[in-house]
Each structure stands twice: as C-alpha cells, then as structure tokens.
Amino acid sequence: MNVQTKTLTQSRARFIPAVFAVILGMTVISITGHVQAAALHDAAHDVRHATGFPCH
Amino acid sequence: MIARYITSALFAGALTGLVAGLLQLWFVQPVLLHAELYESGALTHFGAAPVSAHPELPGFDPVRDGLSLIFTMLTYTGYALMMVAVMSIAEERGAQIDGRSGLVWGIAGFVAFHLAPGFSLAPEVPGVAAADVTARQIWWFATAGAAVAALWLIGFGRNWTAYGVAVILLAAPHVIGAPEPDVLTGPVPTEIGALFAARAFGVGLAAWVVLGCLAGYFWQSEGAAERHAA
Numbered sequence: 001m002n003v004q005t006k007t008l009t010q011s012r013a014r015f016i017p018a019v020f021a022v023i024l025g026m027t028v029i030s031i032t033g034h035v036q037a038a039a040l041h042d043a044a045h046d047v048r049h050a051t052g053f054p055c056h
Numbered sequence: 057m058i059a060r061y062i063t064s065a066l067f068a069g070a071l072t073g074l075v076a077g078l079l080q081l082w083f084v085q086p087v088l089l090h091a092e093l094y095e096s097g098a099l100t101h102f103g104a105a106p107v108s109a110h111p112e113l114p115g116f117d118p119v120r121d122g123l124s125l126i127f128t129m130l131t132y133t134g135y136a137l138m139m140v141a142v143m144s145i146a147e148e149r150g151a152q153i154d155g156r157s158g159l160v161w162g163i164a165g166f167v168a169f170h171l172a173p174g175f176s177l178a179p180e181v182p183g184v185a186a187a188d189v190t191a192r193q194i195w196w197f198a199t200a201g202a203a204v205a206a207l208w209l210i211g212f213g214r215n216w217t218a219y220g221v222a223v224i225l226l227a228a229p230h231v232i233g234a235p236e237p238d239v240l241t242g243p244v245p246t247e248i249g250a251l252f253a254a255r256a257f258g259v260g261l262a263a264w265v266v267l268g269c270l271a272g273y274f275w276q277s278e279g280a281a282e283r284h285a286a
Contacts, residue, residue, distance in 0.1 A: 028134030054192035
C-alpha cells in the first residue's frame with residue numbers, strides 16, 4: 001500500500017514536468033522551424049531546408 | 057525536478073546541434089547553394105549551353121552560417137526537451153534509460169520527426185514547387201505526432217492491438233497523402249534535388265543518434281547530480 005502510494009506520487013511528480021518539457025520543446029521547434037515571420041524565416045532558412053521542415 | 061529536464065536537454069540539444077550544424081554546413085550547404093544558383097536564375101537547366109556540374113559556389117558566410125548553427129542548436133534543444141520528457145515517463149514504467157539505450161531512442165526520433173514526414177514531404181531543395189506552407193505544416197505536425205504515438209506503441213505496447221494501431225498510425229498520413237503542388241515548376245536539376253534529400257536524411261539520422269545517446273546520458277548524469285545534492 002505504502003509502495004503504491006509512493007509510486008503514484010512519483011508518477012505525478014514526473015508527469016507535470018514532462019508535459020511542461022514537451023510544450024517547451026514544441027514551442028522551440030515551432031519558432032525555429034515553422035513560424036513564417038520574415039526575419040525568423042530568413043535567419044533559419046538553411047536549417048529549415050536541411051532539417052526537412054516545410055519552408056516557404 | 058524540472059531542472060533535471062531543462063539541464064539535460066540543454067546539454068544534449070546544444071551539443072547535438074553543434075554536431076548537426078557542422079555536418080549540415082559541410083555536407084548539405086554546398087548542395088543547397090548549388091541549387092540556389094538555379095533558383096535565382098544564375099544558372100539555367102537545359103538552357104542554350106550545357107552547364108558545368110561544378111560551378112563556383114559562395115564560400116563560408118559568417119552571418120548566414122553562424123545563424124544556421126545557432127538555429128540548429130535551438131532546434132535540437134527543442135527536440136531534446138521532448139525526448140527527455142518521454143524518456144522520463146518510459147523510465148518510470150521500467151525502461152532502462154542511458155547513453156547506450158539512447159541509440160534506439162535517437163533512431164526512433166529520426167523516424168518520427170524526419171523520415172515519417174519526409175517520406176511524403178521530401179526534404180525540399182530550394183526552388184521546388186510545393187503546396188501552401190500552412191497546409192504542409194499541419195500535415196507535418198500530424199504525421200510526426202502520429203509517428204511518435206506509433207513508435208511508443210511498438211516499443212511499449214504488449215499486444216497485437218497496439219501493434220496494429222501503430223501500423224495504421226504510421227501508414228495513414230501517407231495513404232491520405234501530403235499536400236502537393238498543382239504544377240511542378242522546380243528549376244533545379246534532379247541530380248541536385250536527389251542528393252539534397254539524401255544528405256538531409258543522412259545528416260538527420262546522424263544527428264538524431266547523437267541526440268538520443270546524449271539525452272540518455274545526460275538524463276542519468278543530471279539525475280545522479282540531483283540525488284547527490286539532495
């Protein structure tokens with residue numbers, strides 16, 4: 001019982017930072033790879049092509 | 057707890073980005089610059105005179121190539137954040153996470169974020185005709201997301217239903233089809249386009265393998281550091 005409670009708490013302790021990390025990661029690759037703002041697009045142009053993101 | 061995610065992802069992502077950026081500059085950038093000569097009209101494929109396959113290419117450009125390096129590091133740091141997040145959940149469910157097992161994670165990441173979308177939306181050499189960028193981006197995210205779910209089901213599913221769903225998730229985006237252009241207008245010779253796609257995939261695989269190994273390694277080393285501090 002005790003072990004189970006501990007595992008559950010640990011599980012929740014990991015779930016929230018994991019979700020946060022996924023959202024943060026998605027935000028970063030959206031900015032570097034997908035946002036079409038001209039300045040960002042020009043700066044990241046070669047990377048977007050080379051990394052296989054849809055460019056232009 | 058969150059510090060462990062951020063720190064290990066930053067180390068793994070920045071290092072991988074550096075490796076990937078240098079590989080791209082060395083192997084992909086010359087092909088891209090070559091294609092741009094056709095995109096800009098400086099060279100014409102099937103023009104009046106045959107064109108040399110080895111034109112003079114612009115050399116190293118500190119601003120352009122420096123920005124590429126920075127954006128590659130950022131991109132792989134974003135991927136690293138997602139990878140350590142999923143690794144942490146897998147570890148909790150009993151998976152062994154370290155530099156060695158990270159190899160498989162890296163290959164899986166390459167399949168999900170590079171090979172699966174690229175199977176129908178091939179890495180684009182400059183100048184290619186393509187459908188509306190928003191439609192392609194939506195398809196790209198949907199395909200990568202479906203592939204992540206599919207690979208999780210293959211890796212951690214325990215029955216044939218899970219494997220069956222995984223196969224459907226992997227195949228569906230390509231059966232439905234990626235957004236395609238109405239007409240083909242690419243001015244770049246096919247040899248350059250093919251080499252570009254091959255190089256993009258090759259550098260992508262190398263980078264993802266490095267990312268998987270480093271993410272696994274730093275996830276453990278940062279965990280050890282955290283336990284030591286506590």
